[in-house]
Amino acid sequence: MYIITLKNNKSFICDKNETIFDAAKKNNIYLEHSCLKARCSACKVKVLDGQTIQIEDDLILTDSERKEGYILSCNTKALSDISLDIEDLGDIELYESKVVPTKINKIEQLTKDVIKVILRLPPTANFQFNAGQYINLIKGTTKRSYSIAEILNDKSLVFYIKNYKGGEMSQYWFNEAKPNDLLRMEGPLGSFFYRPKEIIKELIFLGTGTGIAPINAILQYFDKNPELIQNKSVNVYFGARHEEDLFWSNSFNTIDITFTPVLSKPQGNWPGEKGYVQNSLLQDISNLKEAQVFACGSDQMIQDAKVLLLENGLEESNFYADAFICTN
Ligand SMILES: Cc1cc2nc3c(=O)[nH]c(=O)nc-3n(C[C@H](O)[C@H](O)[C@H](O)COP(=O)(O)OP(=O)(O)OC[C@H]3O[C@@H](n4cnc5c(N)ncnc54)[C@H](O)[C@@H]3O)c2cc1C
Ligand code: FES
Incomplete structure (x- = not known):
């Protein structure tokens, strides 16, 4: 067990087998993130003091960033107590991510290769999110991320989905998907949301x-x-x-x-x-x-x-x- 300390003096315990991001989350401390797969760099943070080890090779950090002590918190474990040059997301409430069933309500063509998809959730789902977050849609063994574009009055969710030529989910969306198809949805995810700051004009x-x-x-x-x-x-x-x-x-x-x-x-x-x-x-x-x-x-x-x-x-x-x- 190691102690991780943030710039604002908040600290949390990190087991040697978990990522720094996961340990923070377990302690209700939320750090900047998005993919959680070492691919997007949203969770990049500088280690000010202490030893860490990266879990998988990532192709994101440059050599100079590594030399300066940057890590990806979603892909790094602690090897000692650590101090990080980052604050947490503060008072913003992050809703617990869960997996819920969802049905396609409507599909509308917006351009040649973009559709608008409306998904309805069961009334019991009580799905809440911070505007700007995304979800993972799961169809069989395939899982892809989509950002929520809008929430309608009946709590249905709107998405804009692009056709990636040769893409697996794109094949489904643009050739097979129809109203009432059943999918599963995991979310909300990510930390791309508005942060109020007084000084900002x-x-x-x-x-x-x-x-x-x-x-x-x-x-x-x-x-x-x-x-x-x-x-x-x-x-x-x-x-x-x-x-x-x-x-x-x-x-x-x-x-x-x-x-x-x-x-x-x-x-x-x-x-x-x-x-x-x-x-x-x-x-x-x-x-x-x-x-x-x-x-x-x-x-x-x-x-x-x-x-x-x-x-x-x-x-x-x-x-x-x-x-x-x-x-x-
Ligand atoms: C946080 C986040 C939010 C997102 N939000 C949205 C959103 O709101 N709307 C949206 O449209 N997308 C969004 N995306 C992207 C989305 O998750 C998918 O990555 C995208 O739709 C492609 O999925 P796919 O299954 O169609 O393609 P994939 O099967 O994943 O393929 C992706 C691309 O790789 C190519 N490819 C596949 N296999 C091979 C191969 N063997 N060799 C070479 N090339 C190959 C395909 O041709 C395709 O162009 C988001 C992604 C992230 C991470
Ligand atoms: S690299 Fe995307 S969240 Fe860590």
């Missing part, structure tokens, strides 16, 4: 493709609780390749949102923004000192946006991301 959301899903859920949450964003401006950048891929537009009316669609490969006379979401953001908002950025979508966009925005003054602790890492 600009809330910036970067979404590419179906990465707009958790952003839509967070905006829906703001729409129901507009007091949360009083005195803050909300800017949403939605990136896609072509105009016909822009399946999302701002439909929230209680809150004031500046919405910018950005096309990386526009055809014809596209009058709007061209290029990448992070570049468009920098053209509009040059001072990122009092900004929080929430980025979701392709891993490439997230990595590029993080580097560029940190170079331009964004605090690392104000960049939150959920990468849609594919299974294979």
Whole structure:
């Protein structure tokens, strides 16, 4: 048994056989995370003192990060007492993840390769989540992650699902799935949700493709609780390749949102923004000192946006991301 101490002096006990992330969770201390499979780097943290051992090889941390003492808390065990350069998620309540049955209610085509899927849960499920989180959908032995895009009044959940050519679940969604199909759902998962911070003036959301899903859920949450964003401006950048891929537009009316669609490969006379979401953001908002950025979508966009925005003054602790890492 080792003692792990965080930057805010909270501490917890870690058994030598469990990951640091799991030990923290067992002690009701929640750390930043997403995939829990050593693939996304959301749980990256610097070890200030103590010895650790990585469980599986990961392809995420760079050699220089390893030399500086960074680890993935979901893939690392303790070999001594440790002190970590991280705070926990604080007072945010994380709902217990559970597996519940779910049925497809409706499937709607949004673009050539994106569908909107509505899933209904049994009334007894009492499913709760923090806007921005995702779930795993389980069909037979296949399990894939999908971000909740919206919760409807009858508590059904809405998802935006992309067709990954040759993908196993994509084959199901785009060729076989029909209303009343029974699946299982595991969740809620992840820590991609809004963190209120008094000092923040600009809330910036970067979404590419179906990465707009958790952003839509967070905006829906703001729409129901507009007091949360009083005195803050909300800017949403939605990136896609072509105009016909822009399946999302701002439909929230209680809150004031500046919405910018950005096309990386526009055809014809596209009058709007061209290029990448992070570049468009920098053209509009040059001072990122009092900004929080929430980025979701392709891993490439997230990595590029993080580097560029940190170079331009964004605090690392104000960049939150959920990468849609594919299974294979
Ligand atoms: C936190 C999180 C949230 C997510 N949220 C969403 C969401 O809201 N919406 C969404 O659409 N997706 C989301 N994803 C992605 C999703 O979980 C799946 O990864 C994605 O849908 C692909 O699953 P699949 O079964 O169709 O493809 P897979 O079978 O997993 O294959 C993925 C890709 O790899 C290729 N591939 C498969 N096998 C091979 C092989 N042997 N060799 C080479 N290439 C191969 C396929 O062609 C495909 O392009 C999320 C992922 C994460 C981690
Ligand atoms: S790498 Fe640890 S949560 Fe994704």
